[in-house]
Amino acid sequence: MKLDRPFPYRLYLVMSEADCHGRDPxxxxxxAILGGVDIIQLREKGAAVEVFLKKAAQLKTxxxxxxxxxxxxxxxxVAIRVGAFGMHVGQQDLPPSGVREAWSDCRLLGYSIERLEQLQSAEAALADYLGVSPIFRTATKTDTVSEWGIAGIRQLRGLTDKPLVAIGRMNRGNVAAVIQAGADCVAVVSAICAADDPRAAAADLKALINNAIAI
Incomplete structure (x- = not known):
């Protein structure tokens, strides 16, 4: 898989089996892919390695x-054994330096930042993109300590050239504003996974994002 530009993704799906509410993930x-999702992250917090690996291998097909x-x-x-494209880590996870040291074949490494001072850290410098988490507080992400808001995205955009992925209660009502504030990509969970029609929901979000980029 070849990247046509440094960060070509606009709609990022973060999912787990639980997020799909009984439907086949x-x-x-x-x-979601058919609707326009560009990249998918599998997040199975608390799952045993073999369980996570099985789900990852199935999703990779x-x-x-x-x-x-x-x-x-x-x-x-799991990332190494399944041959994933990359990995995403947060502040309480294995740091980017540890990922780089252990997995030289990682093609895309994301790192969540929750406070402004984390932007200038050595770990953030090693990431390919930054997950700005959360833009708004959400039930799917309860271990964070801040809420960036639209103003936070705008501030970060003025301080870094790294791709910014906005996550945290992203939906059709706010994705355009986040993109216009400087985010490169929007990550969603419930807006697609819990939608009655995931394909239509993804297509709607992608159109809103593309329209915001074009303005």
């Missing part, structure tokens, strides 16, 4: 079919 993922990158959240063993 592979079906949700495929529908879907993402590979459409040439969509699969990112693994905070599990180096």
């Amino acid at each position: 592979l079906w949700v993922a495929e529908e 879907v993402t590979d079919r459409y040439d969509v990158p699969l990112i693994i959240n905070d599990d180096l063993k």
Whole structure:
């Protein structure tokens, strides 16, 4: 998989089996891709390695079919064994330096920042993109200590050239504002995983993002 530009992704799906509310996660993922999702992160917090690995391998058959990158959240063993495209880590996870040291084949490494002072850290410098988390507080991410808001994205954009991925209660009502404030990409969970029609929801979000970029 070749990147046509440094960070070509606009709509980023973060998902787990629980996020799909009893529906087949592979079906949700495929529908989301068909609707316009550019990249998928599998986040299975608390799952045993073998369970996580099985789910990741199954999801990779879907993402590979459409040439969509699969990112693994905070599990180096799973990421390496499944042959993922990359990995995403947070402040309480294995740091980017540890990922780089252990996995030279990682093609895309994301790092969540929760406070402004973390932007200038050595760990943030090693990441390919920064997850700005959360833009707004959300039930799917309860271990954070701040809320960036639209103003936070705008401030970060003025301080770094790194790609910014906005996450945290992103939906059709705010994705355009986040992009216009300087985010490169929007990451969603419930807005697609919990939607009655994941493909239509993804298509709607992607259109809003593209329109905001064009303005």
